[in-house]
Amino acid sequence: MPNRIILNETSYFGKGAIESIAPEFNARGFKKAVVVTDKDLIKFEVATNVTTLLDEAGVDYEVYDGIVPNPTIQNVKDGVEFVKNSGADCIIAIGGGSPIDTAKAIGIIVTNPEFSDVISLEGVAATKKPCLPILAVPTTSGTAAEVTINYVITDEENHRKFVCVDPHDIPIVAFVDSDMMMGMPKSLAAATGMDAMTHAIEGYITQAAWEMTDMLHIKAIEIIGRSLRDSVNGVQSAREEMALGQYIAGMGFSNVGLGLVHGMAHPLSAWYNIPHGVACASLLPTIMKYNKDFTGEKYRDIARVLNIENADTLSLEDVRNAACSAIDSLSKDVGIPATISELGVKAEDIPQIAQDALRDVCTPGNPRETNLEEIIELYTSLM
Template identity: 45%
Template sequence: MANRFVLNETSYHEAGAIAEIATEVIGRGFKKAFVCSDPDLIKFGVTKKVTDVLDNTGLAYEIYSNIKPNPTIENVQSGIAAFKAAEADYIIAIGGGSSMDTAKGVGIVIANPDFADIRSLEGVTPTRNKSVPIFAVPTTAGIPADLKDIVKPEDIPFLAQSAYDDACRPGNPKETSVEDITKLYESLI
């Protein structure tokens, strides 16, 4: 069985953990997922690993991928509109901080419409209602455990540059170059 932490909602960890999502969703009686995943994770097949679990168990979902690094107010607001249009009742966030942050913004505002401007959520804000339930599937620093199965050598320069350009990179404990990141990716495939 996979380990899990219950924080604001649920985060799954370890190999095979995504298979537990279907069990949890069915057990809670949810009807339709709003899957937040960034375009690169869709492109490289990471999101498909989660949607395959949903497909194999007949669970409905809609994918939202209008996610940018350091999501903007507009990203979250368009996500809110997409969530409503999808008639979803829970969220699956796949990826790193940007997908997670977008999902959290959508989930909080759907449950607390008074914060639709998004900006009023900055800092510590007392909301009245809990967020829409969110299942988080982190990709651990953007590097899927099975990178070799989904990334081709010709994809590495793009991935390395994207990782280097990420706004969160300067906060890493060790300074890295594009070459360092390229070597890391190459060692994983």
């Protein structure tokens, strides 16, 4: 079976990248946009960095700022009605994964109204038309939603998150500007940064990995490993590196999928509204250890780009342990909770949460085949 790779059309990187938004909008002949973002990004004048440029260029737009963390089916439906009523012919999505993911779902339904229930978009939906064009401006260094063909929506009624995979949803332009990421508090920089590391590591060891995505993921691990600590401490050059690292990871995992970390993280967010990056980060070191004997030489590659001493000469067992320890140390250094009980997880919920994790679309990509009992043990060990 041939390997497939899909990448977005155009991206701008570096300080001042957002200054290209209005020129791109005009060059593509758009008439009106809906800016999809959240109230905090409006309140703290992050989104206004973009809307000010739109105002100066005379771009016609309306703002839909009703996005919540772990966006819901109702969030999407409300956004669809807003966009329809606005008469807009494109979306400008500003934020982390939540606004950009919501924008993808909105854009898909506007052009493919047969999926208006939202839930039918789960998995690989048979949409026929590209979504309403999206110009994406990330404000966190983690999700890479601006370059992926994936998005995640929360089904509140059934306490679960579902993943949608659709080449029709990829933003046509991304503006990856470190200035837009400087407002992240330390906790958010840490959580989204460890999410990016999770994307890179899971994408590197997933069952569908191949040479082209390996190239992307190993470079992303290198960049994130050297820059995350400084990024959390607010160093702009490091945040610029993180913006690039998370984007490169997104280019990879979007095409080959992820694994058990994401499979187990999604239900934690759905049950307890834990931010996705925090959930992934709390799980990653433990799941790396769980997978280590099923990864061939890939943990040696990881150890090498993380500058672990003697990575080339250590035994396979030792180098795998060293790679796991390095990620564990990185997670602790940036302040990620060491247990999921700190995040509010209740022991009595674990059997059902584990069922949800086993059914998650990311879980089958894990290099080690798993089962319900082992997932329960993993969650329990993290309490």
